[in-house]
Amino acid sequence: MKRLLAFFLIISCIFTTGCWDQIEITDLALVIGTALDKGNDPENKVALTIQVANPRMFIPGEGGGGDGEEAFWTATGTGKTIREATFGISHRVPRRLFFGHNRLMIVGEEVAREGIMPYLDRYFRSRETRPNLYILVARGRGQDILETNMATFRSSGMALINMFDLGNNHTVVPVRLIQFVYDLTSACQAAVAPMVQVVVQSSVSIEEAKHASRLQTLSVKGLAVFNSEGQMVGEMNETETAGLLWIRNWAEKHQLTVPCPIESAKASVDLDLMGSTSKTRVEIGEDGIPRFDIEVRTVFDVGEHFGNHMDMDQSWYIDSLAKRANTTIAREIQAAVSKAKALNADVLGFAEEVHRQHPREWEVIRNNWPDIFPLVEVNVSSMSEITTRGMSAENPDDSLKVVK
Amino acid sequence: MGDGKISQRQLAFLFFTILIGTMFFHNPQIVVGTTGQDGWIAYLIASFWGILVALVMVALGQRFPDQTLTGYIPNILGKPLGKILSLLYTIWFLFIGGGVLAQFANFMNTTIMASTPKMVFIITFVAIAYYAVNLGLETFVRVNELLLWVIVIAIILVVTLPYELMDLRRMLPVGQMSIGKLVATSLIAGSWRGEVMLVGMFLPALVTLKNTTRNMIWTVFLVGVFMIAVEISLVTVFGAQIVGDLEVPVFNLARMISTARVLDRVEALVLIIWVFATFIKICAFLYCTARATADTVGFQDYRFLLLPLSLLFTAIAYNQTVDPAKFVDFLLFTWPGYGLLSFELVIPLFLLIVALWRGKREKKV
Amino acid sequence: MPYPHEFLEISPNLAENEKFLRQSFEKTTDIVFREFYLGENRCLAVWVDGLINNRVSHDLFRALMLDVNPDRLKQIPANERLDYVNKHHLPFYATLRVVDMIELRRWVLMHKLILLMDGSPIGLVLDAEATPMRGITEPTLESVVYGPRDAFVESLRINTALIRARLGDVKLKSENFILGRRSNTLVTLMYVEDLARPDVIEEVRNRMKRIDTDAIWDVYQIKECIHDQRWTLFPMMKQTERPDKVVADLLEGRFAILVDGSPQALTAPSILVEFFQSAEDYYENPIITAGLRILRYLSLLIACTGLGFYVAVTTFHQEMLPIPLIFSVAGARETVPFPAFFEALLLMVVFELLVEAGIRLPRVVGGAVNIVGALIIGQASVQAGLVSPILVIVIAATAISNFAVSVNYQVANILRLLRILFLIFAALLGLYGMSLVLLALLVRLASLKSFGVPYLAPLAPASPIPGETKDVFYRLPKWHIKSRPHFIAGSDLIRDNTQPPSSDMGPETSADADEGGGNK
Structure with missing residues (x-):
């Protein structure tokens, strides 16, 4: 009985002192994405834009609140730090900003070019934000990305999240913050992040689009390349991005368009990636310069044949399609390598490979890596297989078959 | 309400929880921080230290099967010196137990409940631990028997679920660190494993001493295996560099889990499982402290000591909450000396040697 | 049968005995004194009106008054005549020879017919019992799809018969106790002698003897007096209305206690898990049973913690809800004026009221309660914006789980209580608070013992x-x-x-069966 009494006394202590971390869900402003830009004011260097969900739009059965209310709204604040910028917003918001569902870190191009390092700390230190959110670089200001009013999706932030959750294909490359930071801090000291820009939805001019809402949309294309200082030093176009995916073994849903083996036909064949693995072998040359043998094994499905002539039922045709795929892959890889060399940013993970495969030599190379990297030699061997050809074995127009 | 006996299985389960309980808070951060991706070698060597401690303690316990560690120290060393050492052990239990509690409160504050005062965690925890230990050794040992499965499953889930983010190649290259550094780090990791020394307080409660050595070695080894799994998971997800920079890395690992559309962030669930492990650990330390005090002062029963000792635990835990940098410094530089190199391994080893040399063993009644 | 404290020898003089009885049963209109002559011997039969089978008593008097040969009787010495009658002329299953007047008087009150004869210093107790009784019906609380469908009734004899009918073991022992100074209730302790632990049986005997109360009419009253804890939320002994469950328990080495007038049996030592085992589990495919049991433990989890979890997640750990779900939850909560905790408490209390009302109300009105409940809780409160529809779903889920787990009704009621406990601590400290409750609960459960058996066995301590x-x-x-x-x-x-079991039929394949059937 005494024990029971003591127990209840302790409980009553808790009751009377209140509940510290408790907050009602209705008192929260759910932030789903953040964008970082340079502030205009030299004092306040950071401009933070957040996209917040408006729960009034999610009341079941009513399908939306009052007139003109949007399901998501954005707000921008400035400050010396990200945190201060957050407080700059919070006095305009009647709820507590909650970053637990923040899934996006959009970095404005200006910030990226100047150096991203100072902006990373908050995202790792925060209790609410998870470091596996997606990082991306905006062409222009990040604020514009979040403020884009999309016709096709509830909000720009949600659209980006959804797009990245679906995994990567050859243009959209989701990069999580921990991957980004890992690359920056690893031996490579360079990282990539996808680039996003506002584009016009339909065939209206940009000027028109700015006035009429819901005519803009977002496009994720290409990669921003960061050097060891965390500064964005350049971009990779689609071909180079594809090459990077091959080298880093990140390729998941990829699609190649190769010319038809029958050259006279001037047709194109589309190959869809079914599975791929890539291995990088490093050999250190006598001059101390590493040589990289990249071996890519891929399996493709024929997605489309655009043109007149084909011999899909001939094995030589399939074989030469595979050869053409090999050529394309090799070309893409070499494009990525030469871009990385040009920017002198080892986004291909070569340094890590050297470190892993030749730890002793790496100790020597380590300090001169920025000088050595542009000199490295890369050999590509690609082995493609075409195992399926879709649901059609033959071009319907059989009479046009060319017999070789 | 006499203390019942516990079985070999219960003892092994109990020590699994005790050893793995606080391993998660700062341990991987320190080990991976100093030895990089080779941390698992340090953990492997640490298992060796742990096994050594277990061997020494069981060898001592077999010479005095009906007495606890603090009970037979005076028998080995003689009254005045032995009593002083017993007292030192009592204080050691008290402070390590208080330290575990402080770490836990700190951890709760760091992770999900930032503004709840530490005192709330400490008091609620000590209250339930007092309740459990007061009901006897059997009680919390049984509770552990149930919770262990939850703890093990939770660890396995935390280690495996972030599989999407894992890149096994981050474990390479192997063997970058010098042996000296690995051994030095293993002393730190081994100080946690050395807590198996608490077994000296539990041996007299066993039904039979048969197979104790084998079971304890297995326990220490399995804890090592789990820690290695944790380390591998951490390094493959974050990379060695980042792990060293993270506050409570395993919790961060849990934060990486995203089961997408059902439960997004399971870290709060994971956290309550750490609550379980820490709870058992606090119970064990509270029990050891009470037993040690009773032995040293010469009381037969220890239960009436629990209330004052619980209050002492509370006070010590509350006052031990220092700033995190200082605490990690303590774990890095002081803890091995305070743990493995003195109370956990060196002193028991010394006791064993003296006992062998003077031919001391329990007088058969 | 234990003697009462007082002892009064039956006098050979019938008048004296009659005087004693008449004095005892003064102002008692429902006691029948029937005087008759057996030859020349004056006899007296006493019984409680309405508790004796009329037909049997008719037969009795016919046998005694008409069939006994008075001359033969005369040759017997007077003090042995009643014994002679007992041996030769009483066509009864059970008669009892009693020499103590007090005991004899008590037998009258325990629905027996007693017989005294002038000159004989003994009394006979005749079992012509016909207590008012309903027939054996199907179990109401522990109904099953498969398996036996009989349930205990209020009559002790029938209950013991139901058990004995299933367990024809010579080692099945039953011991009688008479408990209640005023009620004189017959209580039977049953156990299988070589299965039950002797120390446990000795302990239960002692505990039964410790009971010193005026009246007992239900097994629960015995349970409260003899189980292991003064205060306990958890049932330390199992009450069941199913004879097959009792038989299974007896065969596992438990003992059973039956009380006259109680349609339930009490079995112990009890462990926690048996309260989640349905009788049907044993009459169903083991694979199906495994699934059902997992479902049952799952519903146990939901019933206890579901509501608390909802409150903890919406007020402490909002990050746990994935993005689309948190929008729905936040949207649903948007119009609710109360804090989540109060909202949950309100709806839960209303729901519990409905449950209680549903149990107490006569069946005719029950339908009305259902309609009111469904309309008010389900529709109006959501439409009025008092509670969020998501909470209604959560409450409904916990309630359904609670019913799904109630193999044992008492456990179901405990879960209702635990739910509130979890709810309160979830509102105070979130998931941490809930884990504290869980820890305290486990500590409590681990410390319990039922007649020396740890309550959490065979899980903790694992065997x-x-x-x-x-x-x-x-x-x-x-x-x-x-x-x-x-x-x-x-x-x-x-x-x-x-x-x-195996499908092998011929002797030529039996060699393979021996090797293959390695399930030893």
Whole structure:
């Protein structure tokens, strides 16, 4: 009985002192994405834009609140730090900003070019934000990305999240913050992040689009390349991005368009990636310069044949399609390598490979890596297989078959 | 309400929880921080230290099967010196137990409940631990028997679920660190494993001493295996560099889990499982402290000591909450000396040697 | 049968005895004194009106008054005449020879017919009992789809008969106790002698003897007096209305207590898991049973913690909800004026009220309660914006889980209480608070013992003998559970030696069967 009494006394202590971390869900402003830009004011260097969900739009059965209310709204604040910028917003918001569902870190191009390092700390230190959110670089200001009013999706932030959750294909490359930071801090000291820009939805001019809402949309294309200082030093176009995916073994849903083996036909064949693995072998040359043998094994499905002539039922045709795929892959890889060399940013993970495969030599190379990297030699061997050809074995127009 | 006996299985389960309980808070951060991706070698060597401690303690316990560690120290060393050492052990239990509690409160504050005062965690925890230990050794040992499965499953889930983010190649290259550094780090990791020394307080409660050595070695080894799994998971997800920079890395690992559309962030669930492990650990330390005090002062029963000792635990835990940098410094530089190199391994080893040399063993009644 | 404290020898003089009885039963209109002559011997029969089978008593008087040869009787010495009658002329199943007047008087009150004869210093107790009684019906609380459909009734004899009918073992013992100074209730303790642990039986005997109360009319009253804890939320002994459950318990080495007038039996030592085992589990495919048991434990989890979890997640750990879900939850909560905790408490209390009302109300009005409940809780409160529809779903889920887990009704009520506890602590400290409750609960459960058996056995302490958990989270086939639970049964631990069934028919293939059927 005494024990029971003591127990209840302790409980009553808790009751009377209140509940510290408790907050009602209705008192929260759910932030789903953040964008970082340079502030205009030299004092306040950071401009933070957040996209917040408006729960009034999610009341079941009513399908939306009052007139003109949007399901998501954005707000921008400035400050010396990200945190201060957050407080700059919070006095305009009647709820507590909650970053637990923040899934996006959009970095404005200006910030990226100047150096991203100072902006990373908050995202790792925060209790609410998870470091596996997606990082991306905006062409222009990040604020514009979040403020884009999309016709096709509830909000720009949600659209980006959804797009990245679906995994990567050859243009959209989701990069999580921990991957980004890992690359920056690893031996490579360079990282990539996808680039996003506002584009016009339909065939209206940009000027028109700015006035009429819901005519803009977002496009994720290409990669921003960061050097060891965390500064964005350049971009990779689609071909180079594809090459990077091959080298880093990140390729998941990829699609190649190769010319038809029958050259006279001037047709194109589309190959869809079914599975791929890539291995990088490093050999250190006598001059101390590493040589990289990249071996890519891929399996493709024929997605489309655009043109007149084909011999899909001939094995030589399939074989030469595979050869053409090999050529394309090799070309893409070499494009990525030469871009990385040009920017002198080892986004291909070569340094890590050297470190892993030749730890002793790496100790020597380590300090001169920025000088050595542009000199490295890369050999590509690609082995493609075409195992399926879709649901059609033959071009319907059989009479046009060319017999070789 | 006499203390019942516990079985070999219960003892092994109990020590699994005790050893793995606080391993998660700062341990991987320190080990991976100093030895990089080779941390698992340090953990492997640490298992060796742990096994050594277990061997020494069981060898001592077999010479005095009906007495606890603090009970037979005076028998080995003689009254005045032995009593002083017993007292030192009592204080050691008290402070390590208080330290575990402080770490836990700190951890709760760091992770999900930032503004709840530490005192709330400490008091609620000590209250339930007092309740459990007061009901006897059997009680919390049984509770552990149930919770262990939850703890093990939770660890396995935390280690495996972030599989999407894992890149096994981050474990390479192997063997970058010098042996000296690995051994030095293993002393730190081994100080946690050395807590198996608490077994000296539990041996007299066993039904039979048969197979104790084998079971304890297995326990220490399995804890090592789990820690290695944790380390591998951490390094493959974050990379060695980042792990060293993270506050409570395993919790961060849990934060990486995203089961997408059902439960997004399971870290709060994971956290309550750490609550379980820490709870058992606090119970064990509270029990050891009470037993040690009773032995040293010469009381037969220890239960009436629990209330004052619980209050002492509370006070010590509350006052031990220092700033995190200082605490990690303590774990890095002081803890091995305070743990493995003195109370956990060196002193028991010394006791064993003296006992062998003077031919001391329990007088058969 | 234990003697009462007082002792009064039956006098050979019938008048004296009659005087005593008449004095005792003064102002008692429902006692019948029937005086008659057996030859020349004056006899007296006494019984409680309405508790004796009329037809039997008719036969009795016919036998005594008409069929006894008075001359033969005269040759017997006077003090042995009643014994002679007992041996030769009473066509009864059970008669009892009593020399104590007090005891005899008590038998009258315990629905027996007593017979006294002038000159004989003894009394006869005749079992012509016909207490008002309903027939054997189907179990109401523990109904099953498969398996036996009889349930205990209020009559002790029938209840023991139901058990004995299933368990024709010579070792099945039953001991009678008469409890209640005023009620004189017959209580039977049953156990299988070589299965139950002797120390447990001795302990229960002692505990039964310790009961010193005026009246007992239900097993629960016995349970409160003899179980292991003064205060306990958890049932330390199992009450059941199913004879097959009692038989199964007896065979596992438990004892059973039956009380006259109570349609339930009490079995112990009890462990926690048996309160989640339905009788039907044993009459159903083991694979199905495993699934059902998992479902049951899952519903246990939901029933206890579902509501608390909702409150903890919406007020402490909002990050746990994935993005689309948190929008729905936030949207649903948007119009609710109360804090989540109060909202949950409100709806839960209303729901519990409905449950209680549904139990107490006559069946005719029950439908009305359902309609009111469905309309008010389901529709109006959501439409009025008092509670969020998501909470209604959560409450409904916990309620359904609660019913799904209630193999034992008492456990279901405990879960209702625990739910509030979890809710309160979830509102105070979130998931941490809930884990504190869980810890305290586990500590409490781990410390309990029912007649020396740890309450959490065979999970904690886990039995050193492998295979004790064959009947906890799942149930293996009967031939697979070779032994009785070691922590309960005393001796004769081998329960089953059946060979695993196989499809082999001829002797020429039996060699293969021996090698293949390695389930030893």
